Amino acid sequence: MAIERFHIHVSDEILDDLTYRLHHTRWPDQIDNTGWERGTELSYLKSLISYWKEHYDWRAQETQLNRLSQFCCNIDGIDVHFVHERGKGPNPMPIILTHGWPDSYLRYQKIIPLLTDPASYGGNPEDSFDVIVPSLPGFGFSSRPKHAGVNSFRVSEMWAKLMTEELGYRKFAAAGGDIGSGVTRYLVANHPELLYGIHLTDIGIIRNLMASSDQAKLTEEELQYKKSASEWIAQEGGYMSVQSTKPQSLAYGLTDSPAGLAGWIVEKYRAWSDCNGNLQQKFNEDELITHIMLYWVTNTIGSSARMYYENSHSLPPLGYIDVPTGIALFPADILLPPKEWAVRNLNVIHWASLPRGGHFTAMEEPELLAQDICNFYRTFRVKMNH
Template identity: 55%
Template structure:
């Protein structure tokens, strides 16, 4: 039941090793007319690697991340890292936010102040949340000692124990995108008596529509989705096929090459965001490189990819839930869902067609994202039993930071 305070404190030796590797990248020979159609062009990646080597400062980003309250707790053999930022208002609502791939808990870094302290931004303190942002096992600072069987439903069960057994909330709200959307939907399906409402920015790739035996019975919107989805899987789904079948083979190269890792992740940020073809229209170089560096320093690209294989092989069917759902559709997201389908499968209580933004809306458009989250959950402010047990703080003891865990990490306790 113990929760440890946690400080991000990377030893200097991995940073020095990264610097050496960035100095000695072996570049492939590519065609002179290279562009993004065949993958990441070398001119882009060489510029990004130059920024990583000469401009990016991990210690500054580490200090920025440590402005938030970090913790770790052991749950069913997994050591779960999470941010837990208390809201500034009379009755903050507990809200667990779940990230996806290839992002991390940093997906929600920008929106924490908007959600915990809305009055600071001209909003009402009545809309404040207690924000909990865990790292999925195998991502970042959350360990994954036994990845077999760790699918999205299993993550939802870990989150339920985190919220109820560790933090003491008996009812709460949840939100997520990408893998986080699936985890959030499983939370609602598995624990409808504890989930007050959920907010989604996507509902995943809707395979039921792609394989529907009677497409002529689908709505016009659903048929258009079938065509778009087939094209997207054909042109953009290669990463998913690899990670859901041979993730370990992929991990050797990405865990050993910072250029390879950066290319694998940065391509997705560009393809899936509302950047108009220029990655840095939606993100700063530091934002992209902080996430990539987090994967590099925690050596988590292999275990993060492995959840795709488990989802393919062991994920149970998702049962329909009556928990209220709010959906925010950002126009440049991957395959925005047809509303007609969503309304057949979820208890849709709010549907927002957003004016801009893509697959990472809390990073790309933090104010728009936070406004929609606050507006949706305003109708579901929780009852007295949602408040955390006041004995919680007695169960938290100081941790010693990431540096002190290096011996345990290297001996295999992370994975």
């Protein structure tokens, strides 16, 4: 199908069913004097569900989301939902931003105006971008893959078609974090001629470094990464083990219970953000619940979890990335990559350590991330085709 306008409207039937489920939550207990160390804290989740029932207004959020220019088109048999906001500068550079899990295209909601219209925020109109933010297949308003094998590599091929065949860009920029970092790296590895450069906020979990048996060849920083990554996976990686091996079993409970879904997701926002254990420092309840709602109203928590299975079972290896790469690291993110490894595996020409922020970079610190993206791509603008 050709590109069509996309308008969010969730049926009253889905919302009424959700209200019923929220009012009939069956709660587990929690051992006395334990907090979050065994998972999402009961008292916190009860207060969040209470807010969801009594105060949260999906229709108001829906109206706000519909102010974004949203579209849908079919690529490789999957309906891809995406935001496409035009830049307001003299010669906007197109950029595709890819999100991860357990977030959504809303990861970039705050950063879109900063990139499309920098002049309105004290920046230079010459730094403006056309911003494209797709929803990953099986996430939010993109359709759920019906066949196995839709991994980060396959998604990167879809993004190449979206940007060139559907939107008509000859060359563009790309940025991402979490799953979006992998998609962006596969995109540039297989289509280097299409990219000015890529901008990443992480390099994922570096499995080949963790598997390296030749300790003598590793730097001190790489040895430390190996140790901390193993500890992190042992302590915090349970969700990843389940989603990489038995996502279908997990899907039943999370698809059936909104409280269960919220409990699975909010723990990650707390653990991975720069909030010092207090979610309210970085996110308000409406923001958190809207992310949870995107999974709930589209019934995509199961299909989103499957991306972990696909990536752990069918991804081809990535070689050296020759295209110029910018990396912006936020101090509270998980498993910050060793610089030496990054430089050996990517053509790193920009390395920034930012003063605050965690894994959900564009949600937590949109101004810092937007500024770094503008700084990185400024050098490429002289080469842009007019």
